[in-house]
Amino acid sequence: MVSFTCVIKDKEGLHARPAGMLMQLAKECSSDVSIILSGKTANAKRIFSIMGLGARAGDRLEFQVKGESENSDGALLKTFCEANL
Amino acid sequence: MKKIYGTGASAGVAMGFLRLLRSEERKAEKRHVKDTGKELARLQTAQSEAAEKVNEIYLRSLKQIGEKDSMIFQIQIMMLQDEDFVNTIYKRIEKEHVNAEYAVQQAGREFADRFVHMDDEYMRARSADVVDISRRLIQCLDKTDGKAVWQCAEPSVLAAEELTPSETMQFDKSKILALITRGGSSISHVAILARTMGIPSVVALKNGYDDLEDGMFAIVDGTSGKVILEPDESTKKHYETSARKDFLNRQNLKDLLKSRTVVKGGKRVEINANIASPEDADAALENGADGIGLFRSEFLYMRRDRLPSEEEQFQSYVTVLKKMGPRPVIVRTFDIGADKQIAYLNLPAEANPAMGYRAIRVCLDREDLFRTQLRALLRASAFGNLKIMFPMITSPKEVRAAKDILEQVKKELGSEGIKFSPDIKVGIMIETPAAVMLGEELARICDFFSVGTNDLTQYTLAVDRINDKVSYLYDQSHPAVLKLIRLAAESAHGAGIPIGICGESAANTGLMKFYLDIGIDELSVAPSSVLEMKRAILEREKG
Numbered sequence: 001m002v003s004f005t006c007v008i009k010d011k012e013g014l015h016a017r018p019a020g021m022l023m024q025l026a027k028e029c030s031s032d033v034s035i036i037l038s039g040k041t042a043n044a045k046r047i048f049s050i051m052g053l054g055a056r057a058g059d060r061l062e063f064q065v066k067g068e069s070e071n072s073d074g075a076l077l078k079t080f081c082e083a084n085l
Numbered sequence: 086m087k088k089i090y091g092t093g094a095s096a097g098v099a100m101g102f103l104r105l106l107r108s109e110e111r112k113a114e115k116r117h118v119k120d121t122g123k124e125l126a127r128l129q130t131a132q133s134e135a136a137e138k139v140n141e142i143y144l145r146s147l148k149q150i151g152e153k154d155s156m157i158f159q160i161q162i163m164m165l166q167d168e169d170f171v172n173t174i175y176k177r178i179e180k181e182h183v184n185a186e187y188a189v190q191q192a193g194r195e196f197a198d199r200f201v202h203m204d205d206e207y208m209r210a211r212s213a214d215v216v217d218i219s220r221r222l223i224q225c226l227d228k229t230d231g232k233a234v235w236q237c238a239e240p241s242v243l244a245a246e247e248l249t250p251s252e253t254m255q256f257d258k259s260k261i262l263a264l265i266t267r268g269g270s271s272i273s274h275v276a277i278l279a280r281t282m283g284i285p286s287v288v289a290l291k292n293g294y295d296d297l298e299d300g301m302f303a304i305v306d307g308t309s310g311k312v313i314l315e316p317d318e319s320t321k322k323h324y325e326t327s328a329r330k331d332f333l334n335r336q337n338l339k340d341l342l343k344s345r346t347v348v349k350g351g352k353r354v355e356i357n358a359n360i361a362s363p364e365d366a367d368a369a370l371e372n373g374a375d376g377i378g379l380f381r382s383e384f385l386y387m388r389r390d391r392l393p394s395e396e397e398q399f400q401s402y403v404t405v406l407k408k409m410g411p412r413p414v415i416v417r418t419f420d421i422g423a424d425k426q427i428a429y430l431n432l433p434a435e436a437n438p439a440m441g442y443r444a445i446r447v448c449l450d451r452e453d454l455f456r457t458q459l460r461a462l463l464r465a466s467a468f469g470n471l472k473i474m475f476p477m478i479t480s481p482k483e484v485r486a487a488k489d490i491l492e493q494v495k496k497e498l499g500s501e502g503i504k505f506s507p508d509i510k511v512g513i514m515i516e517t518p519a520a521v522m523l524g525e526e527l528a529r530i531c532d533f534f535s536v537g538t539n540d541l542t543q544y545t546l547a548v549d550r551i552n553d554k555v556s557y558l559y560d561q562s563h564p565a566v567l568k569l570i571r572l573a574a575e576s577a578h579g580a581g582i583p584i585g586i587c588g589e590s591a592a593n594t595g596l597m598k599f600y601l602d603i604g605i606d607e608l609s610v611a612p613s614s615v616l617e618m619k620r621a622i623l624e625r626e627k628g
Binding site for chain 1: 157167168170199200207208211364
């Protein structure tokens with residue numbers, strides 16, 4: 001399993017647009033992708049799950065990527081998060 | 086006369102007759118079904134139909150209010166296809182043997198409820214989206230379910246209990262003088278749309294909404310959040326003047342936002358925006374910028390602990406390019422050093438950073454950094470109208486060296502089969518006296534010039550603008566500085582290339598006449614100054 005954290009810089013938090021982009025990217029990954037925030041776990045391939053986290057600016061998200069291509073998937077997701085969240 | 090209060094969601098004053106939106110939404114009837122397989126099939130058909138309809142609304146919304154605020158419809162499509170949501174509906178159909186309409190309604194309520202109880206105001210507003218998609222699914226399942234209808238011969242004040250995002254898109258905006266609702270918040274889609282369209286709006290009237298009746302005359306003050314029903318004559322007169330002023334301002338604003346600034350002789354002057362991050366691009370668009378005249382790429386390197394990867398850079402550039410559509414985006418390659426010290430680069434401290442190891446000097450010395458940025462930029466160029474600009478140029482030799490590296494990177498990408506824009510425009514910042522003096526030669530090897538007036542002024546007058554003792558000498562209008570800018574313009578136009586101003590003095594309306602007289606082709610200012618500039622130039626051209 002590959003994991004990394006990402007702090008949300010966007011002042012609007014994990015709102016519609018980045019949540020949607022994140023979901024689409026996660027869906028393209030063959031690995032399972034989970035996002036953990038304050039004890040809640042979300043499935044990054046499901047929009048309601050992501051939005052249910054209620055992630056706001058400054059929140060630290062922990063990503064867990066599991067699967068055969070977890071390394072490349074993880075790198076891709078990490079890059080995306082740093083540039084867009 | 087009665088006054089009711091809510092939240093001002095969109096500034097301005099308007100008045101007219103009330104037309105209440107009648108929503109003929111019926112509760113979905115619960116029916117027992119034997120053939121659950123058939124219900125599931127019905128649901129699947131309805132899902133694709135609903136997704137198509139929402140996509141149509143998305144495209145319409147794009148044209149009316151742009152990408153940023155239309156994203157919500159893309160999210161609705163994702164919600165329609167969300168496994169959790171769909172499985173909840175399927176399970177209820179199978180377990181309880183009920184019709185799809187009912188199962189959707191129940192799932193919709195359950196999911197909307199989750200949002201309603203969230204801490205974040207933005208998330209709470211998302212419950213409206215769940216309601217929206219549920220209703221749409223039910224309408225696709227049961228074509229007889231009434232849709233909210235609001236038709237009006239004359240422009241009126243639209244009043245509704247609640248408005249879902251897709252409902253707000255269906256109305257003929259030209260018939261709406263003002264928008265008022267019982268529920269909602271200042272960040273709901275209704276509010277966003279009202280603001281973008283410049284329609285005064287008051288939301289969250291709550292119990293006050295009970296006093297509304299079809300046909301009543303109302304004054305809507307979207308700035309204070311007040312609605313006055315059946316106002317007396319003096320109140321009406323008082324508001325009439327401000328309403329008229331507002332209306333004219335909004336008209337002017339709408340025209341300005343879309344206008345192209347054209348001066349005497351038919352020449353077009355581009356009013357662009359200076360940005361330091363992808364987020365600023367939204368502000369640039371909202372303020373009607375014709376493009377991005379300066380995208381300071383340093384932000385990619387700052388406030389972090391290591392170099393940005395090519396991929397990260399690429400994503401940021403593409404984000405901006407996509408937002409700007411056909412409009413040009415000029416990215417200045419990183420100007421690091423001097424005041425923008427980046428810890429992880431381990432640049433040694435300097436006695437004179439303003440005249441030290443920075444910008445193009447770092448690029449030509451640390452080719453690894455330069456190539457990474459150029460690769461990212463070239464890759465991004467396939468997604469929009471990108472131009473590259475080199476900072477701190479003092480000689481044609483520097484420009485040739487930089488362009489050589491760019492050509493090498495192009496070849497590299499070509500052999501990797503990666504797409505890029507082959508004739509991407511490359512220009513330079515004119516911010517040193519040397520660049521001005523060699524302007525003729527430089528103009529022959531560049532596609533454009535952009536004057537960085539801040540640094541040009543400092544180097545020309547030998548003044549450190551943040552040194553209190555001498556900052557009084559820093560003068561953007563100093564004749565020496567203006568003379569140099571004039572020379573640069575002559576060199577540029579002599580070679581047939583455009584020249585822009587991207588430093589602070591671009592927004593100096595006192596210098597506007599000078600800039601227009603010497604034929605400056607582009608002024609790039611802070612996003613919030615774009616409209617002012619357009620207005621100032623248009624005013625001047627009128628008189």
